[in-house]
Amino acid sequence: MKSFLDLSRIHKQLIAAAADLLFLPLTFCFAILLRYDISSPAQFTHYLWLIFTVPLVSIPIFIRLGLYRAVIRFIDQKIVYVVVLGVTISVVGLLAIAGLLTHMEGLSRGVFGIYWISAITYVVASRFLARGFLLHPNGGQETVRVAIYGAGKSGSQLASALRAGQDYLPVAFIDDTAELHGATIGGIKVYAATYLPDLIGKAKISEVLLAMPSLSKKHQRHILNQLEALKVKVKVTPPVESLVSGELGLQDVRDIEIEDLLGRDQVAPDLGLIATCITGKCVMVTGAGGSIGSELCRQIIRLRPSRLILLEMSEFALYSIKQELKGLHISLGGELELMPFLGSVLETEKCKRIMRTFAVETVYHAAAYKHVPLVEYNPIEGVRNNVFGTLSIAQAAVEAGVTCFVLISTDKAVRPTNVMGATKRLAELILQALAGEGARTRFCMVRFGNVLGSSGSVVPLFRQQIMEGGPITLTHPEITRYFMTIPEAAQLVLQAGAMGSGGDVFVLDMGEPVKIMDLAARMVHLSGLEVRSKSAPNGIEIVHVGLRPGEKLYEELLIGDNVEGTEHPLIMRAQEAAIPWAELRALLAALEAACSNFEVETIRALLLRAVREYTPQCGIEDLIWCAERRAPLSGQVTTTLPAALQNLH
Known part of the structure; x- marks a missing residue:
């Protein structure tokens, strides 16, 4: 079969023509047999010359109509029209030839009618049989048998595209439209979703492909909730237009991502609001290579700043x-200066020079240490980067005359139980204090929860653990988090940044909180696997390893109840308590001295004093501080660092 597929186009066309050269005369003989009672092959000699005339008339007509140019693997029902036209013209030609020869007057015109029907049947059937054989030479045994969810235009086009390849064999359509149930589209029957559990076993379906590009996130989640209970892998197909254009291929059929389960229909952005701080302006992003920082850059560049x-x-x-x-x-075109700088936000003078030299008007400060256990083990670096890094870049912005400064904050800054959350709340307090001093720079903060797929997120970790066959490590069965996709979070940050009047704390609507245990189980189910249980002893095991240092069971977005809406339905403005700059400056001076002297206990005390809502969930976890206190009198340091680090992901 492979050798045939490797033949050139001209050779394949010659083979098709040779088959017609043989079978069209046999089809005419069949028509004569049906019309006359012929008991001996010798009786065919009277019609012999006409039998041999059939291919001489038909094949040139087929060539002219392009029948041999059609690629067998890609043909569809449209070829029937070409075949009917070609056979009809050839029969009319044969009738004309027979009519010119008076000695053939005894030949019934019924023969030509029977031949017309037989020839159409032969040519159409031969093409579709060849297509089926070429697509699935082993009866589909080496291909993945799939059901396509969605029997609309996209679904039927997808089925045609799948048939042209060797990877998937569509055996059923699933659709929620009652009028389509029982119908056949392209030879594939349409079933209701309720039939899918039976079809999986009877038709040996191993994957379900979603082919509904215009489906809302809410409807998509409803379908995925139905499919989750089935022992079948669910995948999402790329847009059919991309398959047809060649921009994407069947290799781009992807597994269900958790974003498909937790994502929501986005509210259309207010382009006028976003453009206020970006379009035509010089914009700076700190932490530009991180999860949020890089997505901010992608969206900013589409809004056409003069310089990024x-x-x-x-x-x-x-x-x-x-x-x-x-x-x-x-790809977008237009004029833009793209300027990369290696450096830290702690380099105040360098940041100030960059802002002054290039007349920066808007700063998005996304640079931060955000992994809770790592910052708990390295509190001094967490304080330096998150607190003094924010102070440094904010003061540089004020001195350089930056118009707008937006801090990317976190829900962990609300009643923090860990060093990371406390440092991010202290960063918020710094900007609130600077705004209270009447700085020309307009400061605001945008606070939100976990973003799907970011560095340190549980989602990529769970996905890797599932691929490795488990176990999935979960800190606690009741742990709950808010989630948002990175693009949506970045888009809302850009809009919130344009709303502030100075010292504003904006909170993004994160939707409903998600239980991480349920999230892990759904990821397993939609991979076509099962969670280990008594009924599924070979399933993926979920192991509870205990809460990590500083980790909360539940996250919050507001410290108090003082919150008001804004012009955007997913952005709220929180009224949070602030500390006057004079008082905060003294605290920061003491905190900086404690960091320089590695006084971890003093740092803990100062964080408790500055962030009044801070209630540490664990003791001091600084690795050096802990190791020194475990050291024997001999001075040799012994430590249990590997055990302390074993739950780090």
């Missing part, structure tokens, strides 16, 4: 986002 400045500590992260943005800029 990237500040990032990691050389590789900076290189990666610069190359990506460069390609995106070329």
